[in-house]
Amino acid sequence: MRFFRSSRAGVDPISGEQARAAEEDVRRTVSATERTRRGWFGRMSGVFSRSSIDDELWDELEEILLGADTGLATAEHILNQLRERASAGQLRDPDAVKQALKELLVDLLKGQESHGGKLWSASAGADPPPPPAIILVVGVNGVGKTTSIAKLAHKYVQDGARVMLAAGDTFRAAAIDQLREWGARVGAEVIAQGPNSDPGAVTFDALTAADARGADVLIIDTAGRLHTKFNLMEELRKLRRVIERKYPDAPHEVLLVLDATTGQNGLAQARTFAGIIGVTSILLTKLDGTSKGGIVFAVTDELGIPVRFVGTGETVDDLAPFVPEDFVDALFAE
C-alpha cells in the first residue's frame, strides 16, 4: 500500500516507483507556471536588466509581488530582508537581488515539513497509519474541492489502492451527482445519501462501509462554505468528531483547497479553517490560468501549513505535487 509515500524529504508525495510519472508532474507544474512566469516574472527580466540597485528597482519588485497576490505584508517582509542585505553590501547588483529573492521565496514556501498530517509528510511516509487512510477535504465555495478529490482518488487508484468517496456535500444542487460521476470515471466507490441528508450521517455510513469493505483510502467531500458562517463551520467540527469517534487517529489529513485566483481572503480562509478543524495540508487549484497563487506565500509564512499539491486543469491527470524548488524555479525559468 503506498499512500503517495514521500520519496525525498517529504516534498514529493509521489512514490519512488513513479519517477516517470513524477517527471510528468514536474513538466505539468512547469508548463502550468509558464504562463505565470510570462505574466509575472516575465516582467522580472525588465527589472533585472537594470544596472544598479535603486529605489525604482524596489518599487518594481514590490509591484511584482503585489500583482501576484502575495499581499503587502509578505511583500514588505521579503523586500525588507533583501534591502538590509543590499545595504550591508551583501547584494551588489540586481542579479544578486534576484538570486536572493528566489531563495527567500523558496524558504517561505517550505513552511513546515508536517503540520500534523499523517499521510503526506516525510516522517508520516515512513510510518503510515493502518488503512483506511481518511482524508477530509474542505474549503470555501467553488474552489475545486470535488474535482481535486477526483484527481486524488485517481492517483490512489493508479497506485493500486481501493478508494472510497463520501458525498458529504448534500446541500449544493447536483453535488452528489457530480461526485458520483467522478467516482465512476476514476473507479472509486461513492457512498451517498439523498440531497439535504445529514453530512454527519453520510460520513458515518462511509466510515462503516470503508471498514466493512476494506477500503484503503476514504476521501470525504464537503459542501463549500465561507469560513465566516458560524453554523457551517460548527457542522465541520461535528463531522470531525464523527470521524474521531470511529477512528481516534483520523482524519489523517485535513486538506484545505485554495483557489489560486483568490486574493488576500485566502489567508483568512486558511486561518479560520485551520483554527476550527485543524488543516494539515493545502491544495492550490486553478494554477493553469494566469493566476499567480501568491497568497500561499502568506499562508505558509503565517500558518506553516505545507502546500502539497497543485491543480493544473480540469482532468484527473491535472494534479501535481507542490515542490517549492520546482515551483520557484519554474517561475524564474528564462
Add this chain to the structure above:
Amino acid sequence: MFDALTDKLNAAFRRLGSHGSITEKDLDEAMREVRLALLEADVNFKVARQFIADVRERALGAQVLQSVTPVQQIIAIVHDALVAVLGGEQAPLAKASTPPTVIMLAGLKGSGKTTTAAKLALHLRKQNERVALIAADPYRVAGEAQLASLGKQLDLPVYGMEGEKQPAIAAKRGIALAARAGMTAVIVDTAGRSQSDPEMMAEIVAIRDAVQPQEVLLVLDAMTGQEAVNAATEFNAALTLSGFILTKMDGDARGGAALSIRSVTGLPIKFVGAGEKVDALEAFHPDRFASRILGMGDVVSLVEKAQQSIGEAEMQRMEQRVRSQKFDMQDFLDQYQNLKKMGSMSSLLGMLPGISALKGKLNVDEIDDTFFKRSEAIMLSMTQEERRSPQIISGSRRRRIALGSGATLQEVNQLLNQFTQVQKMMKMMSSGKLPGMPGMKIPGFGR
C-alpha cells in the same frame, strides 16, 4: 463586507486625528494607511495608486490641513472618491424589444455562474417575466444536472444541451424553443473559463454571436485577487460586457475587486450575490458600499430590512421606548424577537455601524443564533413583572429562571449584565452620545 478595509481606514484616521492639527506629512502617512487597506482588500495595485493620488490631491485642494475637522473631511473625500469609482446610479437590466430578453453569464471557473443564473431567473420572475434557463456548458461534471436541479427547485423550464457538444448551437436551439414556449426572458449559463485560454474564449464569443444577448454579465467571485482586473479587461475585450455580478459577498471578502473592475472597465456592477440560496441576490448600491468601507455601516439596508419584516408601527413604538428611556427587559425581549424575523444574526451585525470597530473586543463569531435562542429562553422564563422591572430579579429569582430555561446561573447573570449595558447604550443613543459615530444619524433615531 468591507469590514477589514473599514478597520484600516478607521485606524488611519484615528491616528491622524490624535494630534490635533495635521501636516502634509501626516496626510501622507494617512494615505499610506489607506493604500495598505486598499491592497489588503485586493484592490488592484495600479487602481489603488491612482485612487490615492486622487484623494490626496482633493484633500490638499479642499484645504483639509487647515480645517478644524480634518479627519471628517478626509473621510468625506475618501467616501466621495469611492462612490465615484463604484459608480453612480443603479443600472437596470436591459430588455429586448422583441422577447425573449437574452441574458448571458460568463466568468472564471467556480465563480458562481450557474447559481447566479437561478438567482437571476427568480429575480426576473418576480417582475412577471416568464423565464427559462439555457444550458451552454458541456464540460462541468454534472453541470447540466445542477442547472436542471435548480430549475426544478424553482419550477422553471430548463433547456439542456441534449447531447449537443457545441454550446453555441445548443444555446441557440434552446432559446428558439423557449421563445416558442412563450418565454419572455432566458438566462444562458456558460462554462467557466480562464481569459488566458484562447480556444475557450473563442468558444464563448461564438456563443455570444449565436444567442445575441441584451446583457452579457461577468460573474466574478468577490474573493478574487489581482486577477480580477485581467479577467474583467479581457472578457470585456472579447465579449463587450454589459456589467458585472459580484458573488459570495456574504463572507468577509473585502471585495476590493469591485473597485478595480469598475475603474478599469467603467461598467456597472448590476447585482451582488450574498448567499448560496436562490433568493440571495441583491441590488448593488455604490453609496451604501462606500459608507460601509468607511465604517458607517449599511444602515440604509438595515432599516429597509427592518421596515419589511417588523413594520413601521412597531419600529416607531420601539423608538419611542428608547427615546423616553423606558427601555426595559420586555422591550429587550421584543427586540430579540423582532431581530429574529429579520434573518441571521451574523448578517445583521455586519450591517451595523461601528461593529467592525468593535470586532477586536467583541467576539462577533460568538454571537451566533444559538446564543440568541438561549437568551430568549431565559427571558421567557421571567415573569412579566420581572421583565418590566429587572432590578427586582434577586438571587432566588435568578435560580428559578435558570432552572426554568435550562440555562446556568452564570448565563442568567450574563444576560442581566448585558441588558444593563444595552440600557446604557440606549440612553447614550437617545441623547446622541454614542461614541465612535461622529455626526452619524441613524434613520429613525432622532433628527
